[in-house]
Every structure is written in structure tokens, then in C-alpha cells.
Amino acid sequence: xxxxxxxxxxxxxxxxxxxxxxxxxxxxxxxxxxxxxxxxxxxxxxxxxxxxxxxxxxxxxxxxxxxxxxxxxxxxxxxxxxxxxxxxxxxxxxxxxxxxxxxxxxxxxxxxxxxxxxxxxxxxxxxxxxxxxxxxxxxxxxxxxxxxxxxxxxxxxxxxxxxxxxxxxxxxxxxxxxxxxxxxxxxxxxxxxxxxxxxx
Amino acid sequence: xxxxxxxxxxxxxxxxxxxxxxxxxxxxxxxxxxxxxxxxxxxxxxxxxxxxxxxxxxxxxxxxxxxxxxxxxxxxxxxxxxxxxxxxxxxxxxxxxxxxxxxxxxxxxxxxxxxxxxxxxxxxxxxxxxxxxxxxxxxxxxxxxxxxxxxxxxxxxxxxxxxxxxxxxxxxxxxxxxxxxxxxxxxxxxxxxxxxxxxx
DNA sequence: TGTACATCAGTGAACGCGCGTTCACTGATGTAC
DNA sequence: TGTACATCAGTGAACGCGCGTTCACTGATGTAC
Numbered sequence: 001x002x003x004x005x006x007x008x009x010x011x012x013x014x015x016x017x018x019x020x021x022x023x024x025x026x027x028x029x030x031x032x033x034x035x036x037x038x039x040x041x042x043x044x045x046x047x048x049x050x051x052x053x054x055x056x057x058x059x060x061x062x063x064x065x066x067x068x069x070x071x072x073x074x075x076x077x078x079x080x081x082x083x084x085x086x087x088x089x090x091x092x093x094x095x096x097x098x099x100x101x102x103x104x105x106x107x108x109x110x111x112x113x114x115x116x117x118x119x120x121x122x123x124x125x126x127x128x129x130x131x132x133x134x135x136x137x138x139x140x141x142x143x144x145x146x147x148x149x150x151x152x153x154x155x156x157x158x159x160x161x162x163x164x165x166x167x168x169x170x171x172x173x174x175x176x177x178x179x180x181x182x183x184x185x186x187x188x189x190x191x192x193x194x195x196x197x198x199x200x
Numbered sequence: 201x202x203x204x205x206x207x208x209x210x211x212x213x214x215x216x217x218x219x220x221x222x223x224x225x226x227x228x229x230x231x232x233x234x235x236x237x238x239x240x241x242x243x244x245x246x247x248x249x250x251x252x253x254x255x256x257x258x259x260x261x262x263x264x265x266x267x268x269x270x271x272x273x274x275x276x277x278x279x280x281x282x283x284x285x286x287x288x289x290x291x292x293x294x295x296x297x298x299x300x301x302x303x304x305x306x307x308x309x310x311x312x313x314x315x316x317x318x319x320x321x322x323x324x325x326x327x328x329x330x331x332x333x334x335x336x337x338x339x340x341x342x343x344x345x346x347x348x349x350x351x352x353x354x355x356x357x358x359x360x361x362x363x364x365x366x367x368x369x370x371x372x373x374x375x376x377x378x379x380x381x382x383x384x385x386x387x388x389x390x391x392x393x394x395x396x397x398x399x400x
Numbered sequence: 401t402g403t404a405c406a407t408c409a410g411t412g413a414a415c416g417c418g419c420g421t422t423c424a425c426t427g428a429t430g431t432a433c
Numbered sequence: 434t435g436t437a438c439a440t441c442a443g444t445g446a447a448c449g450c451g452c453g454t455t456c457a458c459t460g461a462t463g464t465a466c
Contacts, residue, residue, distance in 0.1 A: 018442085034319050036236050040420065050444045052422080061420065111318050117374050118311050119234050127376045159372070159386075160393045164360075167367020172359070174317050176327045186359075193360045197397035218409085240453065250411045252455080261453065 019057045022047050026068040030108035035115045038065075066126050069116065072109030073133040076102055080140045092144060096165065096195040100187050103169045114170060138162060148199070157198065164194045219257045222247050226268040230308035235315045238265075266326050269316065272309030273333040276302055280340045292344055296365065296395040300387050303369045314370060338362060348399070357398065364394045 025047035029038050040061055044051035058064040076099075083098055084090055103110050116122055116130055141158035149157065168190045175183050225247035229238050240261055244251035258264040276299075283298055284290055303310050316322055316330055341358035349357065368390045375383045 015442095034321060036319070037321070039418080041418090051420090052445080053443055055421070056442070114314065114318060114370060117370060118314060119236070120374070121234060121237070124376065127374065131376050156389065156393060160364075160368070160390045163367040163371040163390060164364035164394060165367065166371050167363035167365065168360070170314060170317060170370060171363040171366050174320070174327065176324065176331050189356065190360045190363060193356060194364065197400075200397075200400065215409095239451080241451090251453090252412080253410055255454070256409070 015057075022049075022054060022057055022064065023068050023071055026064055027072060027108060030068065030112060031106075035111050040064075062122070062126070065112065066116070066122070066130065069109065069112040070130065070133050072106060073113070073130075073137070076106070076109065077133070077137045077140060080137065084140060084143055089147065090144070092148065092161075092198055093192060093195045095141075095144060096191040097188060099165055100169065100191045101184075103165070104184055104187065107169070107173070110166075110169060114166075145198075161194070161198055165191065168194070215257075222249075222254060222257055222264065223268050223271055226264060227272060227308060230268065230312060231306075235311045240264075262322070262326070265312065266316070266322070266330065269309065269312040270330065270333050272306060273313070273330075273337070276306070276309065277333070277337045277340060280337065284340060284343055289347065290344070292348065292398055293392060293395045295341075295344060296391040297388060299365055300369065300391045301384075303365070304384050304387065307369070307373070310366075310369060314366075345398075361394070361398055365391065368394070 022043065026038075026043045029042045029046050033042065040054055041051045043064070044054055054064065058067070079102060080095065080099065083095060087094070113130075116127070122130075138155070138158045141161055142154050145154045145157040145161070168187050172183060172187055172190070175186065178186070222243065226238075226243045229242045229246050233242065240254055241251045243264070244254055254264065258267070279302060280295065280299065283295060287294070313330075316327070322330075338355070338358045341361055342354050345354045345357040345361070368387050372383060372387055372390070375386065378386070
């Protein structure tokens with residue numbers, strides 16, 4: 001590697017970390033506002049830069065949004081994966097509890113994901129990358145069901161379980177007239193009910 | 201009732217039926233476009249009227265959207281209710297099959313519902329009326345679970361079941377690279393898995 | 401019957417705003433000679 | 434060492450568009466006398 005190469009590489013890394021700062025700001029904004037209400041100007045303000053600068057790092061708004069979404073998605077996969085690694089023969093109730101807690105605590109990711117799933121305006125390529133992220137998460141659930149069941153239909157069980165968890169959080173997220181704690185504990189209770197049904 | 205009264209009543213009915221025409225047009229537009237992409241002008245065009253006229257019947261956009269959502273919601277409640285009425289001792293697999301089919305066929309309602317659930321910008325009053333609509337649907341599910349189980353925890357079972365169904369449709373609605381038929385049959389398969397788990 | 405007036409559905413044009421995106425520019429840093 | 438130039442992060446202002454909403458107006462219909 002020549003001197004010029006490593007210099008360029010450093011530059012590239014700096015650029016990459018600046019990109020990261022913007023994505024991080026985006027994640028923070030998504031945690032505060034409803035998805036459709038988030039603007040480029042919001043994110044720029046949160047990052048402390050001019051909104052024009054964002055276009056030096058991302059071709060357009062959608063690309064930034066999708067990247068922010070995927071970064072959060074990678075975190076949940078890592079989280080669940082570690083949970084299974086650390087506790088051998090982990091119980092599904094435990095996974096459920098943590099998964100719902102994660103979704104509630106990080107509901108920006110969750111809202112983004114739902115938005116992209118329901119919105120038809122995403123390019124095929126972007127849908128594809130989001131979907132491969134989803135498959136990685138499903139693979140983690142596969143590991144649990146592979147241990148639990150006799151090995152058949154594992155993927156379908158993962159799908160059903162994943163869908164049910166999503167449904168719980170989406171359906172009861174805005175339960176009116178209840179505090180955040182009450183809503184969360186209701187979701188956890190529903191998660192337990194579903195998890196138990198998946199045991200047999 | 202005086203002559204003037206009945207005249208006024210007729211006028212009121214006409215006004216009501218014109219409102220209905222607008223809501224109907226809104227439903228049709230929602231069935232074609234993603235929720236956030238629907239505009240007042242779209243609906244006016246579908247109804248064949250000037251977009252300014254909509255404001256003679258609805259105070260603002262949100263009120264129209266919520267009303268369209270609730271009208272579709274009333275239909276699904278009616279549908280499920282009738283299903284239970286007509287078939288005594290109906291099996292939960294059957295209800296699941298119809299419910300998922302209804303959600304897929306009427307996914308405009310479904311998208312609206314999800315939008316309002318995830319969006320925090322709705323007035324308390326409007327969230328309240330949407331929620332009472334949801335409760336009416338849950339009451340139908342209660343009827344099924346009351347017959348099936350020994351009577352305890354019926355409401356929680358309905359919640360969990362309802363959430364799981366929602367989750368299936370949301371999560372796998374935009375499965376990339378699959379035809380509409382393939383996606384639907386996948387959802388039905390997942391619905392069957394969940395329904396069977398709710399039998400015991 | 402005719403006339404002046406009230407009511408109200410309906411309209412096209414316009415307002416005002418906020419958004420995504422682009423543009424012309426600055427200023428710092430590195431490079432060639 | 435000094436100088437002319439290239440590169441590129443970063444910026445504020447502006448563009449263009451589409452949206453929700455309002456406004457001034459028309460025209461039909463009913464009413465009072």
C-alpha cells in the first residue's frame with residue numbers, strides 16, 4: 001500500500017464517520033417524531049449542520065431514511081443473537097420479553113420498518129436490502145425454534161412468531177388513555193400469551 | 201312534525217348522502233394509493249367534484265380520513281359478526297381465514313388503521329372514536345373465545361389474536377419478489393398456524 | 401303572476417406554507433513547481 | 434520558501450412544486466309579498 005493509498009483511505013474513513021454522524025442524528029429525530037413528519041431540515045438541525053450538506057453524503061432523502069432504518073435493524077439482530085448465544089437453551093418467554101422491550105424502547109426503528117412495509121413507493125433495490133435485513137433477524141428466531149421443536153416448519157414458526165410480535169406492538173402502541181407503563185405491561189402480557197402458545 | 205320540519209329533514213338527508221359520496225370516493229382512492237400519498241384533490245377528482253367542495257362537508261382533511269377509516273371498520277365488524285351468527289360453533293380457523301382475506305381485500309382500511317395507530321398527530325377525540333370501533337371488533341372475537349375457552353381471560357385472548365392477525369398482514373404484505381397470490385397464501389398459512397395455537 | 405330577496409351547492413383561482421433539492425459561493429487544506 | 438492552483442467540506446439563499454385551505458363568485462332554487 002502506497003502513501004497515497006493510505007491517505008485516501010483515511011479520507012474515506014473520515015467521510016464515512018461523517019455519514020455516521022448524520023445517520024445517528026436521523027435516528028434521534030425518528031425517535032421523537034412520527035415518520036412522515038421527519039424532514040431533512042430536522043435531521044440537519046439535530047446534526048448541527050446545514051441541510052444542504054446532507055446531499056453531499058446521501059443522494060436523496062429516501063436513501064438516508066433506509067440506511068437509518070437498516071442500522072437500527074442490525075442492532076436488534078445483534079441484540080437477539082447475543083441473547084441466544086449467552087443463554088444456552090434460552091426460553092422463548094425470555095426472548096419475547098426482550099424483543100418487545102427492544103421494540104418499545106426503539107420504536108423509531110419499528111415505525112420506520114412498518115412505514116416501508118406499508119408504503120409502496122420504495123425502489124425494488126431498497127426493498128430488497130430491507131428484506132435481507134429482516135431475513136437475518138428471522139434466522140435468529142429460527143435458532144430458537146430449531147432447538148424447541150422437532151425441526152420441521154421452523155421457518156414458518158419464525159414468521160408467525162415475528163408477525164405476532166410486530167402486531168402486538170403496532171396494535172397496542174397508541175392505546176388511548178393509558179400511560180406508557182400500562183401500555184408496555186399490556187404488551188408484555190400479550191407477548192407472554194403468544195409465547196406460551198408457541199411452546200407446544 | 202310540520203311541513204317545514206320534514207322539508208328540512210329531506211334536505212339534511214340529501215346533504216348526508218352527498219357526504220357519503222365523498223367518503224365512498226375517499227375509500228376508492230385509499231384502495232389505490234398509499235395512505236400518505238392521498239390528497240384532497242385526488243378524492244375530489246374521484247368523486248367528480250371540485251376539491252373546494254369537500255370543505256363544505258368536512259371541516260378538514262383529517263376528519264374525512266378518519267370517517268372513511270371508520271366506515272370501513274364498521275364493515276369488517278359487520279362481516280365477522282355475521283360470520284359468527286350464521287355458523288353456530290364456528291371454528292377459529294374459519295374466522296381466521298375470512299379475517300385475513302378481508303384484510304387483504306380491503307387493505308385500504310387496514311393501512312389507514314395502521315397509519316392512525318402509529319401516527320401521533322390525531323386529536324384525542326378522533327383516537328377515541330377509532331378506538332371504540334376497535335373495541336367493537338374485539339367484542340366479536342370475544343364471542344368466539346368465550347365459546348372456546350372456559351371463560352377466563354377472554355379479552356386478553358382476543359387482544360393477542362387480533363394483534364397477531366394484524367402483524368401477519370403488516371409484516372408480509374410487501375414480501376418482495378412474490379406474486380399477490382403467493383403472498384396471500386403465505387399469510388393464510390401463517391394465520392392457520394396461529395389459529396391452531398389458539399385452539400389449546 | 402311577478403319581483404325582490406335569501407339560501408346554499410358548487411366552482412376556479414389564488415394564498416401561504418413547507419418541503420426536497422439545487423446553486424453559487426466561501427474557506428480551509430493539500431499539491432505542483 | 435513562496436505562489437498559483439485543485440479539491441472538497443460546508444453554507445445560506447433560492448427554486449419549484451404540491452399541498453391544504455380559503456375566497457370571491459355563479460347559478461339554481463325556494464320564499465315573501
